[in-house]
Amino acid sequence: MGYSFDRASKDVVKKLQGRDLRPVECLSDATKFRLFHILQETPRSGWETEDIPVGFTLLDLLEPNFPVPEPEVSAPKPFIHVQSTDLEANLNVADIARGGVGYVGYGGYNIEVQSTSIPNPKLEILQNRKLLDKLPTFMKFCRMERKNLYVVTEAYEVSKDTMLTGLSSVNLLVKGFFKQLFKVRGKAGRSEKYSIPIPKGSVLAYKKQQLVIENNTCVILPSATKKKMTFPDRPLKLYDLPVTLRYQEEVIETGSWIDDIDPIGTIEEPANLNFMCLQHEVSEQTQLLAELSKDVQEVVFSSFLHMLSDRDVLYDLMKMLELNQLGHMDGPGGKILDELRKDSSTPHDVLKDLNLYLLQALLVLSDTQLCLLAQSVKMGLLPHQVELVKSILQTNFKYSSNTPFTLQPQLLAPLQGEGLAITYELLEECGLKMELNNPRSTWDLEAKMPLSALYGSLSFLQQLQKANSSSKPSLSPGYI
Numbered sequence: 001m002g003y004s005f006d007r008a009s010k011d012v013v014k015k016l017q018g019r020d021l022r023p024v025e026c027l028s029d030a031t032k033f034r035l036f037h038i039l040q041e042t043p044r045s046g047w048e049t050e051d052i053p054v055g056f057t058l059l060d061l062l063e064p065n066f067p068v069p070e071p072e073v074s075a076p077k078p079f080i081h082v083q084s085t086d087l088e089a090n091l092n093v094a095d096i097a098r099g100g101v102g103y104v105g106y107g108g109y110n111i112e113v114q115s116t117s118i119p120n121p122k123l124e125i126l127q128n129r130k131l132l133d134k135l136p137t138f139m140k141f142c143r144m145e146r147k148n149l150y151v152v153t154e155a156y157e158v159s160k161d162t163m164l165t166g167l168s169s170v171n172l173l174v175k176g177f178f179k180q181l182f183k184v185r186g187k188a189g190r191s192e193k194y195s196i197p198i199p200k201g202s203v204l205a206y207k208k209q210q211l212v213i214e215n216n217t218c219v220i221l222p223s224a225t226k227k228k229m230t231f232p233d234r235p236l237k238l239y240d241l242p243v244t245l246r247y248q249e250e251v252i253e254t255g256s257w258i259d260d261i262d263p264i265g266t267i268e269e270p271a272n273l274n275f276m277c278l279q280h281e282v283s284e285q286t287q288l289l290a291e292l293s294k295d296v297q298e299v300v301f302s303s304f305l306h307m308l309s310d311r312d313v314l315y316d317l318m319k320m321l322e323l324n325q326l327g328h329m330d331g332p333g334g335k336i337l338d339e340l341r342k343d344s345s346t347p348h349d350v351l352k353d354l355n356l357y358l359l360q361a362l363l364v365l366s367d368t369q370l371c372l373l374a375q376s377v378k379m380g381l382l383p384h385q386v387e388l389v390k391s392i393l394q395t396n397f398k399y400s401s402n403t404p405f406t407l408q409p410q411l412l413a414p415l416q417g418e419g420l421a422i423t424y425e426l427l428e429e430c431g432l433k434m435e436l437n438n439p440r441s442t443w444d445l446e447a448k449m450p451l452s453a454l455y456g457s458l459s460f461l462q463q464l465q466k467a468n469s470s471s472k473p474s475l476s477p478g479y480i
Contacts, residue, residue, distance in 0.1 A: 004367040005030070005196060006311070008109050008164055009204045012079055016156065020223065021205050022051065025363065026315040029053055030202035034157070035071055035116055039150045039208055040142060042322050042360075050360060051150065051208065052322050054138050058151045058211070061139075062218065063130045069122035074115040076159040082108035109164050113204055117154035120222055123209075128217050139213075141324055143231045150208035151220060157203050164196040275397035279390075282456050285357050286463050288350060294467055296351065299339050301464035303332035304358065308374040311367055318359040321352055358460045364453035369429045372422050373457065382462040384414040385423055389455045392427075396443040407439040430454060 009023035024033050032053035033039075038061075039051040059068065142149060210221040212228050221228070289297070307313050317333040320326065326337050340352055362370065376382055388411045395405055415423050424434040431447035 004311070005164065005198065007366055008081075008111065008198075011081055012111065012113065012156070013205045015079060016205065018205075018207070020207050021154075021156075022208070023205050024203050026312060027196070027198070027202065028312045028315065029319075030198075030204070033152055033203040033206045034155050034201075035118060035152055037152045038211070039152065040138075040322065041148045041150060050318075050322075050363070052319055054136075054149075054323065056136055056138070058126070058218070061131050061135060062126070063132060066129060067125050069118050069125050071116045071118055072122075074117075076112040076114045079109070079111045079113065109162065111162050111198070111204070112159045113156045114159045115154060115156050117207075123153065123220050127219060131213065131216050131218055138323060146229065146231065149211045149213075149230045151211055152206050153209050153220075154207040155203045156205040157201055158198055159200065161200050162198045164198060275393055278393070278397075278452055278455070282459050285354065285456075286459050289354050289460060289463050290467070292351070292354070296339060297464055297467040299335055300355065301461075301468045303335045304362075304461070304464070305374060305377060306332040308362070308370045311363070311370065314359055314362055314370075318356065318363065321356050321359070358457065361453045361456040361460070364450055365457065366429045366450075369426055369454070372426050372429075373461065375422055376419075376426075376458075377461060377465060379419055379422070381415065381419050381423065382458055382465060384411065384419075385426070386455070386458045386462055387411055388415070388423065389427075389451060389458060392432075392443075393448075393451055393455060397448065399443055400445055402445075403443040405441060405443055407441070409439065412439060426454060427451075 005027040006023065006025040009025065013021050013023045024030050032055070033051075036057040036059050038054050038056050038058060040054050042050045042052055141147075209223060210228070211230050212219040212221060212232065213230055214232055292300075307317070313331065313333055317329065317336065320329065320333075320337070326340055328334065329337050336355055340348060340355075362373075365373070376385060388407065391408055391411055392405070396403060412420070420436065424436055427441075428434045430450040431444045432441050432451075433444075434441055
């Protein structure tokens with residue numbers, strides 16, 4: 001597996017074991033999470049929240065000529081990690097051919113990071129400071145949209161230039177029909193080498209504290225817990241909640257989950273409540289997607305296919321939509337923005353929210369998974385993958401401990417050869433231990449969020465592909 005920037009950031013966060021420490025997921029924004037930078041929190045539906053840097057610091061918003069606290073800087077800490085994956089199997093492929101399938105990957109890093117922080121006592125200098133009379137336009141938008149804002153108070157920066165390296169390869173030993181399909185003798189497949197430079201000063205992880213703005217003054221709360229809204233004069237209403245939370249409120253209010261409670265000791269909460277919410281949300285959003293015109297769905301489908309291999313482009317598009325900035329953007333992302341600017345029968349907010357939903361789900365996934373999704377679309381694997389991931393979540397969502405489970409044979413049957421190798425690697429990247437010769441695995445609580453995002457991504461892409469089934473997707477080599 002290639003070691004991408006977001007994977008390295010998440011790994012460093014685990015090793016630091018800091019409370020409320022969050023990873024930076026996109027290298028292009030790694031300098032926008034430094035001390036005092038302001039972040040807009042955005043829910044990622046059923047999986048998590050995303051912090052979007054707005055391009056301003058707290059110091060840009062406060063009246064000038066005030067003292068600025070001196071940050072505390074730690075000594076550099078080294079982090080070294082090497083990881084490899086090797087999956088091999090001999091499988092029957094629908095009585096057509098016999099061959100070997102394998103996935104081989106390795107990746108790693110050697111990074112030094114140091115923290116810069118402003119402890120709460122030093123933040124007292126900035127408490128209750130007056131804001132500028134004329135604030136940036138994003139502040140008005142955040143107030144109208146009831147968005148919460150945060151300030152970075154601790155950042156872990158790379159102390160010297162470094163490099164992430166790795167390789168991922170899917171190989172298929174082909175015979176019979178597959179020999180003609182791939183037009184080769186022996187092995188067929190794909191491999192990709194990774195080499196990503198990480199410049200000095202890039203932020204891998206950060207801590208944030210919430211801002212409360214009232215009476216033209218700014219208060220920094222002691223933590224990021226949302227005890228108050230950033231703009232208290234704009235109270236949060238039920239219809240402002242994400243779909244998952246609204247549905248959960250309805251389920252709890254009606255008590256429809258009561259009969260589904262399992263015996264004490266197997267779960268931490270009403271059985272399947274969260275999965276019911278997730279399933280309802282994905283179904284509701286997918287239905288809205290299906291109601292778009294075929295032309296609009298074709299634009300969205302082709303645009304996302306060409307963006308799947310480029311996390312930075314996906315992230316930039318998400319930022320523009322989150323901050324309601326519909327300006328110029330090159331490439332396939334620009335086509336989606338063009339659709340949003342059109343005066344069409346599709347409501348602007350509906351189309352924007354649906355694109356955001358898919359973007360937020362995709363950005364939970366690793367770079368390897370994004371490339372594998374593009375290949376899954378091309379091979380027509382999505383319907384089978386949706387059902388497989390759904391069955392894993394439905395069975396294990398309620399468990400907080402490591403629990404063995406077995407993949408259902410009827411769901412694995414359509415996934416043979418390279419399709420099975422791709423699907424297993426998608427699951428492996430979520431945190432499940434998979435072996436191609438073995439349908440058994442063990443549930444890991446940390447896999448819940450990426451699996452949920454994978455379920456949402458697969459469901460959306462399946463609907464888009466279904467709407468575009470009359471024309472086969474054409475992916476240029478640069479996008480796979």
